[in-house]
Amino acid sequence: MKKKIAIKCLKAAFIGLVLLLLYAPILLLAVYSFSSTNTIGTSGSFSFAHYKKLFGDPVILTMIGNTLLLALLAAILSTILGTTGALGMYYLKRRQKAFLNGVSQIPVVNAEIVTALALAIAFVSVGISKSYFTLLIGHMVICTPFVVLSVLPKLKQMDNSLYEAALDLGANPAKALFRVVLPQIIPGVVSGFMLAVTLSLDDYIVTSYTKPAGFDTISTYVFNATMKGNAHTAETLASFWALTTLIFVIILAVVLVANFSGRRKKEAKK
Amino acid sequence: MKKKLSILLSLLFLLPVVSSLGGCSAKTQVLRVYNWEEYIDEGGKGSYGDDYLGLGKNAPSMIDDFEIWYEETYGERIRVEYSTFGTNEDLYNQLKLGDKYDLVCPSEYMIMKLAAEGMLEPLDKDFFDETNENNFYVNNVSPFIRNVFKNGEMNVPEEKEVDGKKVTEQKTVLWEDYAAGYMWGTTGLVYNPEGVSEEDLSQGWKIMLDSNFRKKVTTKDNVRDSYFVGLGIVYRDELLSLDKNADDYNANVTDIFNRTDTETVKKVQDTLLAMKNNIFGFETDTGKSDMVKGTILLNFAWSGDAVYAMDEAENQDVYLNFHIPEEGANLFFDGWVMPKGASKKEAQAFINFMSRPDNAVRNSYYIGYTSVIAGKEMFEYACDVYSAENEEQSIPYDVSYFFGEEAIIYADEEQLSRQLFAQYPPEDTMKRCAVMSYYGTQEERINELWTQVKGEKLDGWAIAVITVAIVVIALAILYWKLGRKIEFRLKPRKGYRLTDQKEIR
Numbered sequence: 001m002k003k004k005i006a007i008k009c010l011k012a013a014f015i016g017l018v019l020l021l022l023y024a025p026i027l028l029l030a031v032y033s034f035s036s037t038n039t040i041g042t043s044g045s046f047s048f049a050h051y052k053k054l055f056g057d058p059v060i061l062t063m064i065g066n067t068l069l070l071a072l073l074a075a076i077l078s079t080i081l082g083t084t085g086a087l088g089m090y091y092l093k094r095r096q097k098a099f100l101n102g103v104s105q106i107p108v109v110n111a112e113i114v115t116a117l118a119l120a121i122a123f124v125s126v127g128i129s130k131s132y133f134t135l136l137i138g139h140m141v142i143c144t145p146f147v148v149l150s151v152l153p154k155l156k157q158m159d160n161s162l163y164e165a166a167l168d169l170g171a172n173p174a175k176a177l178f179r180v181v182l183p184q185i186i187p188g189v190v191s192g193f194m195l196a197v198t199l200s201l202d203d204y205i206v207t208s209y210t211k212p213a214g215f216d217t218i219s220t221y222v223f224n225a226t227m228k229g230n231a232h233t234a235e236t237l238a239s240f241w242a243l244t245t246l247i248f249v250i251i252l253a254v255v256l257v258a259n260f261s262g263r264r265k266k267e268a269k270k
Numbered sequence: 271m272k273k274k275l276s277i278l279l280s281l282l283f284l285l286p287v288v289s290s291l292g293g294c295s296a297k298t299q300v301l302r303v304y305n306w307e308e309y310i311d312e313g314g315k316g317s318y319g320d321d322y323l324g325l326g327k328n329a330p331s332m333i334d335d336f337e338i339w340y341e342e343t344y345g346e347r348i349r350v351e352y353s354t355f356g357t358n359e360d361l362y363n364q365l366k367l368g369d370k371y372d373l374v375c376p377s378e379y380m381i382m383k384l385a386a387e388g389m390l391e392p393l394d395k396d397f398f399d400e401t402n403e404n405n406f407y408v409n410n411v412s413p414f415i416r417n418v419f420k421n422g423e424m425n426v427p428e429e430k431e432v433d434g435k436k437v438t439e440q441k442t443v444l445w446e447d448y449a450a451g452y453m454w455g456t457t458g459l460v461y462n463p464e465g466v467s468e469e470d471l472s473q474g475w476k477i478m479l480d481s482n483f484r485k486k487v488t489t490k491d492n493v494r495d496s497y498f499v500g501l502g503i504v505y506r507d508e509l510l511s512l513d514k515n516a517d518d519y520n521a522n523v524t525d526i527f528n529r530t531d532t533e534t535v536k537k538v539q540d541t542l543l544a545m546k547n548n549i550f551g552f553e554t555d556t557g558k559s560d561m562v563k564g565t566i567l568l569n570f571a572w573s574g575d576a577v578y579a580m581d582e583a584e585n586q587d588v589y590l591n592f593h594i595p596e597e598g599a600n601l602f603f604d605g606w607v608m609p610k611g612a613s614k615k616e617a618q619a620f621i622n623f624m625s626r627p628d629n630a631v632r633n634s635y636y637i638g639y640t641s642v643i644a645g646k647e648m649f650e651y652a653c654d655v656y657s658a659e660n661e662e663q664s665i666p667y668d669v670s671y672f673f674g675e676e677a678i679i680y681a682d683e684e685q686l687s688r689q690l691f692a693q694y695p696p697e698d699t700m701k702r703c704a705v706m707s708y709y710g711t712q713e714e715r716i717n718e719l720w721t722q723v724k725g726e727k728l729d730g731w732a733i734a735v736i737t738v739a740i741v742v743i744a745l746a747i748l749y750w751k752l753g754r755k756i757e758f759r760l761k762p763r764k765g766y767r768l769t770d771q772k773e774i775r
Contacts, residue, residue: 039559042586056327057314124368208360213302213353213369224307224356226555230638231578232308232316 033241038234053239067217074139075196082147090155116209138210147192154188298347304374307354311636318632372612382708388427391608407625412644419446451642454603455573458594465567474595475502487568491552493720500538509597523598524704530712542723573692574639592692601703656690658682671697
């Protein structure tokens with residue numbers, strides 16, 4: 001009995017340590033987001049200055065808007081591309097499948113800087129000047145393989161006889177795809193989409209090589225601002241502490257709500 | 271369904287084409303400017319227009335004002351496409367990859383590199399015509415900076431025809447032929463006078479090796495600044511033995527700080543490796559806050575950053591000073607140059623507008639660096655910032671080498687080693703500040719040095735921690751395996767699938 005309690009304590013302590021290490025930096029930002037100082041580690045009074053700056057500065061708002069819109073667009077497009085790609089690959093013959101599987105994962109294995117440079121050189125050699133379009137292509141290149149990667153296993157788990165049964169019962173292939181196949185792989189599609197959003201959100205390297213002039217996302221701004229800072233970059237960077245805090249709180253809320261409602265459903269079933 | 275989808279898709283691919291057409295149809299000139307982040311008055315809260323003119327958050331940005339001024343002066347509409355970079359190397363890569371810009375603002379060594387690779391357009395003769403009142407640059411640039419740009423030499427490739435064959439030769443030109451200054455500064459040490467004495471400072475750059483300041487000093491995480499510090503330490507005795515009153519003192523200092531021969535590189539590498547064990551670390555951005563917190567006592571800094579650090583520390587009731595070592599320091603500048611194929615007229619108009627003294631004041635107020643411009647408004651601004659409140663206790667601070675004509679600021683005595691000193695070091699201090707050129711053919715060797723210096727060798731304790739961690743994990747796994755019976759998940763036979771066990775129940 002004592003041993004059990006000891007083990008339980010040990011487990012809790014270990015998980016606590018892991019969580020602390022994971023979240024300490026974010027918590028630090030959260031604490032400092034409510035202070036008036038622009039330098040972490042210095043004392044400041046309690047204030048909402050960073051939140052005011054975050055919501056009051058049109059430049060920052062555009063940057064956030066740019067980042068979110070790009071992430072959503074890139075994620076939607078690469079989810080469509082990745083899902084159809086995975087479907088096609090799944091029904092290919094074995095050799096072609098293995099080949100395509102390998103090729104499609106190159107951007108995953110490749111160092112991102114190589115992908116970025118390759119894209120930039122490809123655009124230059126074809127004569128396409130940088131625009132929102134090239135940026136979107138760049139982001140799709142890094143996102144799509146991850147969608148494929150999360151959809152393929154779901155396809156493998158899928159019961160193929162269901163699809164065949166649908167065809168036997170008179171559904172045309174398209175209908176069978178949307179009514180029978182898609183519902184079975186939708187968890188993979190959704191997680192692929194989520195992965196794509198996160199990948200696109202925090203991408204710096206590919207963005208910096210494919211973005212049009214005058215276009216800034218949060219990551220490109222942060223990189224540039226830390227390289228040669230002054231009072232204004234410090235203030236803007238500090239307002240991102242507030243952004244981090246907000247994102248953290250929102251995600252925490254979503255996770256809690258999801259868990260809570262999930263538990264309720266289970267209880268209701270019982 | 272199919273039709274709709276295909277229409278949608280084709281629309282999507284047309285989108286960029288349409289948007290680019292939209293840009294062309296309006297007949298305004300476009301000026302593409304590529305600059306550092308927040309390196310121009312962007313208006314709004316905290317800009318000069320807000321703090322001095324009371325325009326609040328509607329204070330206009332310099333770019334808006336330029337567009338208006340250009341139309342008023344030249345009768346043509348212009349639109350500035352302004353974008354930003356983080357490092358000189360980023361700028362270089364983007365230019366190499368074929369990005370088109372009309373005006374870019376790299377640091378001095380990158381200007382030399384771009385010039386040497388034939389990537390720059392020279393400035394027009396008209397740009398230096400002092401009778402044109404719109405030539406604000408030539409009429410207002412500080413005589414000191416003008417002199418530096420007139421004496422600085424760099425190479426550009428030139429195509430010549432020798433015996434009917436085209437041959438590319440390197441031609442020596444002046445910096446002034448290609449570049450106009452924007453912001454400048456020196457390197458030095460920000461220090462906390464409560465922990466660092468005059469005597470400590472007299473060691474110069476060597477303080478980075480002083481065991482009394484072990485883990486109490488940081489330097490910049492980039493090859494050029496570190497190499498410079500290394501040179502300062504290696505050639506300290508030679509630098510100090512130079513005759514300071516000689517006419518060629520600055521030339522001699524510059525000579526030493528531009529040594530890149532193999533023996534020097536080796537010596538600097540050894541010095542930097544020794545330094546690495548003594549310093550707190552190489553930093554890009556954390557030095558200022560570490561100074562304020564008191565984690566470190568000394569920090570290698572660019573003068574503009576130093577001013578910001580001192581201001582910021584003052585808010586926390588910490589008083590920091592700035593010191594330029596006796597051996598010498600690096601004089602650096604960021605300057606405007608035009609890449610090949612730029613729209614020269616518009617680009618030079620932009621430089622001139624930035625150089626109008628009132629605009630230079632706005633920019634330097636926003637950025638915190640020192641402008642190369644020395645006009646009347648600029649001097650008044652400097653007086654406004656640094657004049658002592660109590661005139662009787664003030665000391666005369668001579669900045670006539672920069673502003674010309676007996677320009678003297680009556681400042682508090684503490685300014686001799688604080689912000690004013692950092693922004694406008696006195697003339698005799700400037701004599702030991704040298705520009706460090708682009709490394710040229712030795713660039714590769716010096717980059718290799720940097721890799722060697724930055725390469726992580728694991729410390730004894732790091733190895734110990736990792737070993738302990740591995741042992742602990744191994745023990746945990748063993749305990750796990752022996753402590754209870756493990757249920758291996760059975761692999762299903764061919765043709766069978768595993769079902770969720772809960773479902774069976």
